[in-house]
Amino acid sequence: xxxxxxxxxxxxxxxxxxxxxxxxxxxxxxxxxxxxxxxxxxxxxxxxxxxxxxxxxxxxxxxxxxxxxxxxxxxxxxxxxxxxxxxxxxxxxxxxxxxxxxxxxxxxxxxxxxxxxxxxxxxxxxxxxxxxxxxxxxxxxxxxxxxxxxxxxxxxxxxxxxxxxxxxxxxxxxxxxxxxxxxxxxxxxxxxxxxxxxxxxxxxxxxxxxxxxxxxxxxxxxxxxxxxxxxxxxxxxxxxxxxxxxxxxxxxxxxxxxxxxxxxxxxxxxxxxxxxxxxxxxxxxxxxxxxxxxxxxxxxxxxxxxxxxxxxxxxxxxxxxxxxxxxxxxxxxxxxxxxxxxxxxxxxxxxxxxxxxxxxxxxxxxxxxxxxxxxxxxxxxxxxxxxxxxxxxxxxxxxxxxxxxxxxxxxxxxxxxxxxxxxxxxxxxxxxxxxxxxxx
Numbered sequence: 180x181x182x183x184x185x186x187x188x189x190x191x192x193x194x195x196x197x198x199x200x201x202x203x204x205x206x207x208x209x210x211x212x213x214x215x216x217x218x219x220x221x222x223x224x225x226x227x228x229x230x231x232x233x234x235x236x237x238x239x240x241x242x243x244x245x246x247x248x249x250x251x252x253x254x255x256x257x258x259x260x261x262x263x264x265x266x267x268x269x270x271x272x273x274x275x276x277x278x279x280x281x282x283x284x285x286x287x288x289x290x291x292x293x294x295x296x297x298x299x300x301x302x303x304x305x306x307x308x309x310x311x312x313x314x315x316x317x318x319x320x321x322x323x324x325x326x327x328x329x330x331x332x333x334x335x336x337x338x339x340x341x342x343x344x345x346x347x348x349x350x351x352x353x354x355x356x357x358x359x360x361x362x363x364x365x366x367x368x369x370x371x372x373x374x375x376x377x378x379x380x381x382x383x384x385x386x387x388x389x390x391x392x393x394x395x396x397x398x399x400x401x402x403x404x405x406x407x408x409x410x411x412x413x414x415x416x417x418x419x420x421x422x423x424x425x426x427x428x429x430x431x432x433x434x435x436x437x438x439x440x441x442x443x444x445x446x447x448x449x450x451x452x453x454x455x456x457x458x459x460x461x462x463x464x465x466x467x468x469x470x471x472x473x474x475x476x477x478x479x480x481x482x483x484x485x486x487x488x489x490x491x492x493x494x495x496x497x498x499x500x501x502x503x504x505x506x507x508x509x510x511x512x513x514x515x516x517x518x519x520x521x522x523x524x525x526x527x528x529x530x531x532x533x534x535x536x537x538x539x540x541x542x543x544x545x546x547x548x549x550x551x552x553x554x555x556x557x558x559x560x561x562x563x564x565x566x567x568x569x570x571x572x573x574x575x576x577x578x579x580x581x582x583x584x585x586x587x588x589x590x591x592x593x594x595x596x597x598x599x600x601x602x603x604x605x606x607x608x609x610x611x612x613x614x615x616x617x618x619x
Contacts, residue, residue, distance in 0.1 A: 232349030246476030334372020529558025
C-alpha cells in the first residue's frame with residue numbers, strides 16, 4: 180500500500196471509530212460479549228493481567244508489562260485514553276499497533292458490527308469496539324501475556340470479558356461518581372467486579388472500608404487477596420528530579436536499590452504492586468522472571484504525561500492529575516523540584532471535584548493559567564479561573580490549551596518551574612505544543 184493511500188485508509192478507519200462515540204457511554208457487557216462471540220472469542224486464548232483502580236492503573240500496567248518484556252516475553256498492552264496517537268492504546272513490546280493492522284482489523288470487524296445491528300442488537304460503543312480490536316490483535320499476534328487496563332469502573336467495563344490470571348485494583352478514590360456511585364464503598368464494589376474465580380487478586384488500596392469490600396469479594400469468589408503495603412513493604416532511599424531509588428521487601432524476595440524514572444512517592448506503591456504481580460506470576464503460574472528483569476523493567480519503564488519533566492532550564496513538568504487523589508500526589512511531588520517561582524497551567528473536566536483540586540494546587544503557585552480541555556465534558560471551564568482567583572493569585576484564562584501553555588512558558592524564568600496538569604485531554608494538546616516550542 181502506497182504511503183498516501185495508507186494514510187487515507189488509516190484516517191478513514193479512525194474516522195469510523197470516532198463516529199462510534201455517538202453511541203456514548205453505555206455500560207453493560209451484552210454488546211461486547213455478542214461481538215466477541217462473532218469474532219471467535221479471541222479473549223479466550225489470552226493470558227491476562229487485568230488492572231483497575233482510580234489512579235495509578237496505567238503506571239502499574241506499564242511497569243508489569245516492562246518487567247515481563249525484560250524477562251523475554253511478548254507482551255501486549257491495552258490502555259486508555261491515548262495522549263497523541265490512537266495506536267498508543269494497543270502496543271506489543273512497546274511498539275504501537277501498525278496503521279495497516281488497524282485498517283485490516285477494522286475492515287474485519289465492521290461487517291460483524293453491521294450484522295449485529297441488522298439483527299436487532301444495540302450497536303457497541305467506541306470503547307467496546309476498541310477493546311475488541313485489542314483482544315483480537317493480541318490473540319492474532321500470539322502474545323505471551325496481555326496487560327489489560329480497565330477503562331472505567333470494573334464490573335460492567337467492556338474489558339471485564341477477560342478471565343485473568345491476576346486481577347489488580349491499585350486503589351479506590353472519588354472519581355466518576357456520576358457513573359460509579361456517591362462514596363468509596365459504592366465505587367469499590369464496582370471496581371471489585373474484576374475479581375474472578377480461579378485467579379488471584381492484588382490491591383494497593385489503603386482505605387480500610389475499601390479493603391473490606393475487596394476482601395468480601397475475594398472471599399465470595401474463593402480467591403486469595405494480597406495487600407501491597409501489608410504483605411509487601413518498601414522504603415524510599417532518595418528521590419531526585421529525574422529518578423528515585425527504593426528498597427522493597429516482596430512476597431518472596433528482597434530487592435535493594437531499585438531505580439525508577441517515574442517520580443513521586445505514589446509511584447513506589449505502583450512499583451511495589453507491579454513487583455507483587457510478577458512474584459505471583461512466578462510462584463502461582465511458574466512464569467520465569469529473572470531478578471534482573473525486575474530491576475531492568477522498573478529502571479526502563481516510561482509513561483509520558485505522568486510527572487514528566489520535559490525541560491530542565493526552565494523546568495517544565497507535565498502531570499495528568501485529574502482528580503483529588505492525583506492532585507494530592509502531585510502536590511507532594513512538587514516539593515522535589517527546586518525553583519524560584521511556580522507557574523501552574525490547569526485544565527479540568529466539569530465532572531471532576533474542581534474546587535478541591537484548586538484548593539490543593541493553587542496555593543503552591545505564584546501565577547495560574549486556566550485552559551479548556553478538548554472534550555465535550557469541559558463544561559464551564561472559566562469557572563475554574565473564578566475558583567483560582569479566590570486564592571488571591573494572578574489568574575489568566577486562555578481557552579486553547581496550546582496557546583495557554585505557550586503563554587505560560589513566557590511567564591517562566593530560567594530558575595522557575597512550569598507545571599501543566601489536569602485532564603489528559605488537555606495534557607495531550609499542551610505536551611505537543613511544548614515539545615515543538617522547546618525544540619526551537
